[in-house]
Amino acid sequence: MPSDSALSIVWIYPDLLSTYGDQGNVLVLEQRARLRGIETETIHVRSADPVPEGGDIYLIGGGEDRPQILAAARLRKDGGLHRAIARGAAMLAVCAGYQIMGSTFGGEEGQPVDGIGLLDIASTRGPARAVGELVAEVDAGLNLPTLTGFENHMGVTRLGPGVKPLSRTLVGVGNGDGFEGCYAGHVVGTYLHGPALARNPALADLLLSWRVGPLAPLDDSAYEALRQERLAAVRPG
Numbered sequence: 492m493p494s495d496s497a498l499s500i501v502w503i504y505p506d507l508l509s510t511y512g513d514q515g516n517v518l519v520l521e522q523r524a525r526l527r528g529i530e531t532e533t534i535h536v537r538s539a540d541p542v543p544e545g546g547d548i549y550l551i552g553g554g555e556d557r558p559q560i561l562a563a564a565r566l567r568k569d570g571g572l573h574r575a576i577a578r579g580a581a582m583l584a585v586c587a588g589y590q591i592m593g594s595t596f597g598g599e600e601g602q603p604v605d606g607i608g609l610l611d612i613a614s615t616r617g618p619a620r621a622v623g624e625l626v627a628e629v630d631a632g633l634n635l636p637t638l639t640g641f642e643n644h645m646g647v648t649r650l651g652p653g654v655k656p657l658s659r660t661l662v663g664v665g666n667g668d669g670f671e672g673c674y675a676g677h678v679v680g681t682y683l684h685g686p687a688l689a690r691n692p693a694l695a696d697l698l699l700s701w702r703v704g705p706l707a708p709l710d711d712s713a714y715e716a717l718r719q720e721r722l723a724a725v726r727p728g
């Protein structure tokens with residue numbers, strides 16, 4: 492059970508979904524909260540366990556097709572994540588986790604598989620695997636710097652009217668429609684690995700601020716050096 496006093500971070504299904512170091516998103520959130528004097532507790536929810544509904548920020552990562560299908564079935568049956576989001580929790584869902592949030596996604600043979608319907612999106616298998624660096628300009632409403640990360644997925648994602656694009660893709664594929672990711676309320680979906688929050692600490696702060704309010708600035712020079720190195724690698728000169 493999440494405690495009442497600490498900010499609770501819920502890491503969903505580390506046994507099924509955590510490719511490309513997505514668990515680093517948990518570490519970045521913990522560190523950026525603690526540097527502001529905010530106590531945190533992290534709950535690792537394995538796929539055999541119920542998802543607690545009283546958490547503050549939920550994180551789910553990328554994964555291979557079969558664990559993705561299993562994760563979607565378990566989350567749908569469990570229902571805890573739906574209740575948490577209905578109570579106002581924030582969420583970052585990455586790649587396979589992002590696709591799972593929609594109505595449907597493509598399985599390992601391209602067959603449609605039911606998602607959990609937390610975001611108004613639908614994914615299918617695209618014509619080719621999208622692999623490489625992603626750079627994207629964020630929706631002006633969110634006031635975030637350029638997103639950087641990398642992608643590795645077959646899926647393409649169509650956004651419905653119930654979500655807004657998170658960003659416009661400058662380099663890479665993202666959703667496959669010129670946009671990268673989406674958001675609705677306090678739920679953010681993205682194809683960005685990196686981990687996404689290490690490459691984009693402002694996105695970590697957005698998730699934190701949705702739960703705790705305005706945050707004091709931090710010395711982000713180490714993050715900024717990483718960002719500049721990665722952005723320069725894809726946009727030489």
Ligand code: GLN
Pocket residue numbers: 510552553554555556559585586587588643644645646647
């Ligand atoms: N299996 C999904 C796809 O290929 C997600 C991949 C991932 O999470 N990296 O689209």
